[in-house]
Amino acid sequence: MSITEISKxxxxxxxxxxxxxxxxxxxxxxxxxxxxxxxxAKIIAENELxxxxxxxxxxxxxxxxxxxxxxxxxxxxxxGIESLINLxxxxxxxxxxxxxxxxxxxxxxxCPIGVIGVxxxxxxxxxxxxxxxxxxxGNGVLLKGGSEAKRTNRVLANIISEAAxxxxxxxxxxGLLETRDDVAAMLKLNKYIDLIVPRGSNEFxxxxxxxxxxxxxxxxxxxxxxYVDSEADADMAVNITVDSKTQYCAVCNALETLLVHSDxxxxxxPKVKDALQAKGVEIYGCEKTAAIIDVKAATEEDxxxxxxxxxxxxxxxxxxxxxxxxxxKYGSGHTDCIVTNDTAxxxxxxxxxxxxxxxxxxxxxxxxxxxxxxxxxxxxxxxKIHARGPVGxxxxxxxxxxxxxxxxxxxxxxxxxxxxxxxxxxxxxxKL
Amino acid sequence: MSITEISKxxxxxxxxxxxxxxxxxxxxxxxxxxxxxxxxAKIIAENELxxxxxxxxxxxxxxxxxxxxxxxxxxxxxxGIESLINLxxxxxxxxxxxxxxxxxxxxxxxCPIGVIGVxxxxxxxxxxxxxxxxxxxGNGVLLKGGSEAKRTNRVLANIISEAAxxxxxxxxxxGLLETRDDVAAMLKLNKYIDLIVPRGSNEFxxxxxxxxxxxxxxxxxxxxxxYVDSEADADMAVNITVDSKTQYCAVCNALETLLVHSDxxxxxxPKVKDALQAKGVEIYGCEKTAAIIDVKAATEEDxxxxxxxxxxxxxxxxxxxxxxxxxxKYGSGHTDCIVTNDTAxxxxxxxxxxxxxxxxxxxxxxxxxxxxxxxxxxxxxxxKIHARGPVGxxxxxxxxxxxxxxxxxxxxxxxxxxxxxxxxxxxxxxKL
Numbered sequence: 001m002s003i004t005e006i007s008k009x010x011x012x013x014x015x016x017x018x019x020x021x022x023x024x025x026x027x028x029x030x031x032x033x034x035x036x037x038x039x040x041a042k043i044i045a046e047n048e049l050x051x052x053x054x055x056x057x058x059x060x061x062x063x064x065x066x067x068x069x070x071x072x073x074x075x076x077x078x079x080g081i082e083s084l085i086n087l088x089x090x091x092x093x094x095x096x097x098x099x100x101x102x103x104x105x106x107x108x109x110x111c112p113i114g115v116i117g118v119x120x121x122x123x124x125x126x127x128x129x130x131x132x133x134x135x136x137x138g139n140g141v142l143l144k145g146g147s148e149a150k151r152t153n154r155v156l157a158n159i160i161s162e163a164a165x166x167x168x169x170x171x172x173x174x175g176l177l178e179t180r181d182d183v184a185a186m187l188k189l190n191k192y193i194d195l196i197v198p199r200g201s202n203e204f205x206x207x208x209x210x211x212x213x214x215x216x217x218x219x220x221x222x223x224x225x226x227y228v229d230s231e232a233d234a235d236m237a238v239n240i241t242v243d244s245k246t247q248y249c250a251v252c253n254a255l256e257t258l259l260v261h262s263d264x265x266x267x268x269x270p271k272v273k274d275a276l277q278a279k280g281v282e283i284y285g286c287e288k289t290a291a292i293i294d295v296k297a298a299t300e301e302d303x304x305x306x307x308x309x310x311x312x313x314x315x316x317x318x319x320x321x322x323x324x325x326x327x328x329k330y331g332s333g334h335t336d337c338i339v340t341n342d343t344a345x346x347x348x349x350x351x352x353x354x355x356x357x358x359x360x361x362x363x364x365x366x367x368x369x370x371x372x373x374x375x376x377x378x379x380x381x382x383x384k385i386h387a388r389g390p391v392g393x394x395x396x397x398x399x400x401x402x403x404x405x406x407x408x409x410x411x412x413x414x415x416x417x418x419x420x421x422x423x424x425x426x427x428x429x430x431k432l
Numbered sequence: 433m434s435i436t437e438i439s440k441x442x443x444x445x446x447x448x449x450x451x452x453x454x455x456x457x458x459x460x461x462x463x464x465x466x467x468x469x470x471x472x473a474k475i476i477a478e479n480e481l482x483x484x485x486x487x488x489x490x491x492x493x494x495x496x497x498x499x500x501x502x503x504x505x506x507x508x509x510x511x512g513i514e515s516l517i518n519l520x521x522x523x524x525x526x527x528x529x530x531x532x533x534x535x536x537x538x539x540x541x542x543c544p545i546g547v548i549g550v551x552x553x554x555x556x557x558x559x560x561x562x563x564x565x566x567x568x569x570g571n572g573v574l575l576k577g578g579s580e581a582k583r584t585n586r587v588l589a590n591i592i593s594e595a596a597x598x599x600x601x602x603x604x605x606x607g608l609l610e611t612r613d614d615v616a617a618m619l620k621l622n623k624y625i626d627l628i629v630p631r632g633s634n635e636f637x638x639x640x641x642x643x644x645x646x647x648x649x650x651x652x653x654x655x656x657x658x659y660v661d662s663e664a665d666a667d668m669a670v671n672i673t674v675d676s677k678t679q680y681c682a683v684c685n686a687l688e689t690l691l692v693h694s695d696x697x698x699x700x701x702p703k704v705k706d707a708l709q710a711k712g713v714e715i716y717g718c719e720k721t722a723a724i725i726d727v728k729a730a731t732e733e734d735x736x737x738x739x740x741x742x743x744x745x746x747x748x749x750x751x752x753x754x755x756x757x758x759x760x761k762y763g764s765g766h767t768d769c770i771v772t773n774d775t776a777x778x779x780x781x782x783x784x785x786x787x788x789x790x791x792x793x794x795x796x797x798x799x800x801x802x803x804x805x806x807x808x809x810x811x812x813x814x815x816k817i818h819a820r821g822p823v824g825x826x827x828x829x830x831x832x833x834x835x836x837x838x839x840x841x842x843x844x845x846x847x848x849x850x851x852x853x854x855x856x857x858x859x860x861x862x863k864l
Contacts, residue, residue: 015786016784018786100798106805114816210645213641215647215817217817233839236839243842356833359837361836362836362839366840372532383647384626385545385817386817388833389833398817400789401788401789401790401799402790403792403798404792404793405791407672407794408795408798409672409675409676410679410795410797411675411679432792
C-alpha cells in the first residue's frame with residue numbers, strides 16, 4: 001500500500017475512533033497486552049535478527065542496548081499498557097458549558113486530534129507506548145521507527161494493530177512507515193495527517209518543520225541550565241548539579257551549562273569540580289571560571305551545545321538577571337533550575353525564564369512524563385503552543401464546540417430589536 | 433527600525449510582560465481607551481486620508497465600508513476594551529498541582545505564548561481588538577494590517593503602544609509592520625516570534641504555512657454545511673438555511689452548501705428555494721436537486737467553493753452517512769449543522785463530523801467569539817491543535833511547568849532502593 005493510502009485509511013479510521021467508548025478502547029488495550037505476551041517468542045526472534053544485523057554493521061553499543069527487546073522489556077511495556085488502561089477516559093470531557101440563550105447551549109468537549117504521525121528513535125518500546133497512547137486518546141497513528149529495528153517494529157505493529165481491530169478498533173487505525181521516502185511522502189499529506197511529532201535532534205526537527213505545512217510538535221534539543229545563586233546552599237547545589245549532569249547524561253533533560261553567581265563562585269566551584277570529576281565529567285569554563293578552577297576554555301559554541309555526554313560548560317555570572325538573560329538567549333526552552341534560599345529570587349527566575357519547565361531547588365532530570373505523574377509521554381515538547389514540556393495523553397487531544405439549539409437563528413440577535421444573549425455558565429456535562 | 437529589531441524588541445518586552453499583574457494590564461487597557469477617545473479627531477483625520485486614497489483607486493465599496501473608522505467605531509472599540517478589562521485575569525492560573533514526593537511540588541500554570549504575529553484585513557478595529565487581546569494575555573504583538581488602512585493603522589498603533597508604555601508596559605511590546613516585505617521578513621524570525629495568526633483566504637494561509645517554520649494558527653476558509661435530515665422540521669430548516677446563508681454572507685461562518693435528505697427533498701426544496709430567492713440567493717444544485725427545483729447545475733468545484741456571496745450549492749443525499757462523508761471530504765472543518773428532530777441522529781452527526789464547531793438545530797452564523805461569550809476573538813481557527821473555532825484570550829495562552837523542591841535529586845528515585853513518587857493531587861494554587 002502507498003503512504004497516501006495508508007494515511008487516507010488512518011484518517012477514515014480516526015473519524016470512527018473519535019466516538020469510541022472508554023470500554024472499547026480499554027478492552028483493545030488489554031487485548032494488545034495479551035497479544036504481546038502470547039507472541040513474545042516471535043517478537044524476540046525478530047528482534048534478535050535486527051540485533052544480529054547491527055552487530056554485523058559494528059553499530060555503537062548504546063544503540064544496540066536501546067534496540068534490544070527481550071522478555072523483561074515486553075513485561076515493561078505491558079505494565080505500561082496496564083497503567084494506561086487505569087487512566088481516566090480523556091475523550092468527551094466537557095471543558096466548558098454555557099447557555100447562550102434559553103434553549104441554545106454551547107459545550108466545549110475534548111476530542112482526539114485525528115491522525116498523528118510520529119517519527120521516533122530505535123527503541124521498539126517507543127512504538128508500543130506511542131501507539132497505545134494514540135489508541136487511548138482516540139487518534140489514528142502513523143509510526144516511523146529507526147531502520148535498525150525494522151523487523152521488530154513490523155512484528156510489533158502487526159500484533160498491536162490486529163489485536164485492536166479484533167477488539168473493535170477500525171481497520172487501518174495504525175500505519176507503519178519504514179523508509180525515509182515514506183517520511184518525505186507523509187510530510188506532504190496535510191489532508192490526512194493532523195500533527196507530526198518528530199523525536200530527535202534540533203536539526204532533525206527543523207528539517208521536518210521546513211518540509212511540511214502540517215503542524216509539528218517538536219521534541220528538540222534540551223540545553224538545560226542550573227543557576228547557582230549567591231544565596232544557594234552549596235551542598236544542595238553540588239548535589240543538584242551532579243544529579244542533573246550525571247544521573248543519565250544522554251537525554252534531553254540533562255544539564256549542559258552551569259551558571260554560578262560570582263559571589264559564591266570562589267567557594268562553590270572547587271567543590272562542584274571535585275564532585276563532577278569523581279563522576280568523570282569534563283568541564284569547559286569561561287574566563288572567570290578558569291581563574292578559580294583548572295578547566296578547558298569554553299567558547300561561544302559551548303553555550304549553544306547539547307553535549308548529551310559527560311561534558312559540562314560553566315559560566316560565572318554577576319547577577320540573577322545575567323543568568324536569566326543567558327538562559328533566554330542560549331537555552332532551548334526545555335528545563336532550567338535555580339538553586340537558592342531566597343524565595344523572591346526563585347519567583348523572579350521562574351517568572352522570567354521562558355522555558356517549558358522551570359525548577360526551584362531540584363534536579364532538571366525530574367522533567368519527565370512519568371515523574372510528573374502524566375502516566376506516559378509521547379515526547380517532550382519544546383514548542384510554545386498546544387503542549388509544552390512532557391506531553392502525555394492531554395497533548396493528543398483538542399476540543400470541539402458542540403451547540404444545541406431549537407431552531408435559533410442569528411437574525412433574532414441582530415438589528416434594532418435584537419434579543420440579548422444570556423451567557424450563563426452551565427454546571428452540566430454535554431449529553432445528547 | 434528593521435523587522436528583525438522590531439521583533440527582537442517585542443521578544444524582550446514579552447519576557448517582562450509575562451509576570452505583569454492584572455492591575456497593571458487593566459490600567460494600561462483603560463489608558464488605551466482614554467487615549468483613543470482623546471485622539472479621535474486625529475484618528476478620523478488620518479482615516480479620511482486613507483479613505484480618499486481608496487476612492488481615487490476605485491476600490492470596491494465593501495472594502496471602503498470596512499476601512500471607515502469614525503466616532504461610532506471608536507466608541508465600539510472602546511466598549512470592547514471595557515469588556516476586556518472586566519474579563520478574569522487569564523495569566524497565572526494553576527491548571528494542575530501535584531505533589532511528586534514530600535516537599536517536591538509540581539504546578540502547571542498558564543502563561544503567555546510570547547510574541548504573536550497577526551496579519552489581518554483592512555478593518556482598523558481589528559488592530560485595536562488584536563493588540564488589546566495580546567496585552568491582556570501578556571503577549572508581545574506584531575501587527576500587519578491592510579495597506580489601504582496604513583495611515584489609520586499607524587496612528588492607532590502609536591496611540592495604543594504609547595498609552596500602554598506610559599501605564600507600565602515595556603517599550604517595544606507592540607510592533608507595526610507595513611509592507612509585504614515586512615511580512616516575508618517576519619516569517620523567517622522563528623527565534624523571536626512564537627505564533628503567526630494569518631487571517632484571510634485558504635490560499636493565503638497555505639502560503640504563510642509554506643514559508644515559515646513558526647507555528648501558524650490559520651483562520652482559513654469556512655465551507656460550512658447545513659444538513660437537513662429526513663426527520664427535520666421543514667420550517668425550522670428553512671429558517672436556519674436562510675439565516676445561515678443570508679444574515680451576513682461575506683463571512684467564514686456563512687452557509688455554502690446545503691445537504692438535503694432525499695426523503696424530505698420533494699417537499700423541502702421548493703419551500704427553501706422560495707425563501708432563498710426572496711433574499712436574492714442564486715442556487716447551484718446537483719442532478720437530483722435539479723429534478724425537483726429549477727436551478728443551475730452544480731459541478732464538483734461547487735462543493736469546494738467558499739462563495740462569500742449570495743450563492744448556495746445544494747446536494748440531495750441518500751443518508752446521514754452520505755452527508756457526514758460529504759462534509760468530511762469537502763468541508764473546511766469550520767462549522768456544520770444538522771437540522772433534525774431525531775436526537776440520536778444529531779448525536780451521530782456531531783460525533784462524526786470532524787469540524788471545530790458542530791451544531792444541532794441552530795444557524796451556522798452563531799459560530800463567533802462574541803456570541804460564544806468568549807469576550808473577544810483574535811480569529812477563528814481551522815487548525816486541529818492548540819485552539820479550534822473562535823479563539824479568544826485562551827488561545828493566546830500556554831502553560832509552564834513550575835517545580836518547587838528542597839534539593840531533590842533523581843538518583844534517589846532510581847535503582848535498587850528507589851524512593852517511590854507519591855503523585856498526590858494538591859488542592860492549591862501556585863504561589864512563591
